[in-house]
Amino acid sequence: MNVSRRTAVKAGGGAALYSALASIGFFAANPAMAAWKKDWFDAKSVPDTLKAMGIAGTPAAGDITITSPDIAENGAVVPVGIASKLQKTEMIALLVEKNPAMMAGFYEFASDSLPDVSMRVKMGQSSDVIAIVKADGKFFMAKKEIKVTLGGCGG
């Protein structure tokens, strides 16, 4: 029996999400088989990152909350939380605008999961952090400035 097809049927309207996730190997039995999205992580500017992600134009504002200190004393460890209240949130990406590699990471959520994550990132200098959220097939964006007193890229 094809278990993954049963999962897709159960997901009901989640067929598009399923195929998008399957294309990045979300359902791969061995996590190491999922291809790391190098082109997303290589983009060096916000417009290039949006283009690599397949986003046309600028994402709209949405009900996205970024939780972070206004001033981070240690740029090596800056806590950033992102929570999305948008319906059918599938993906949250975090960009640190002034870092040499802009995208710190992205998260993909199963259909009834809760899109609320918190992580710690290195920031080389004071910068905006930008959250890009994909919800119900559309993209949204939020940003917040974080001032860094001691840069954290080890340079």
Place this chain on the structure above:
Amino acid sequence: MADPMRIRARAADGVIDARVLMAHEMETGTRKDASGKIVPAWFIQEVTCQVNGKTVMSAQWDPAVSKNPFLQFKARGKAGDKVTVTWVDNRGEKRTDEASVG
């Protein structure tokens, strides 16, 4: 084998709040060591989070994530559920740890 992750998960009102601390250098690949040689990039690339064996969230990271990564995530569930977290790094090393939800 890498050091174990520490996972703490608590449930309230049907929502699990899970906090994970992973042990990993997360080398950016731009740092030089004492002799001036570049330390190669070595970082967790993928993280998969499951509740009772069902994947609720998966992530891809680059080395901008801080050393000894901390990740907090939420999921639907209750006390007694099992949270499992797996990471894979760019050398192909991996680590899976689990914890019961309190």
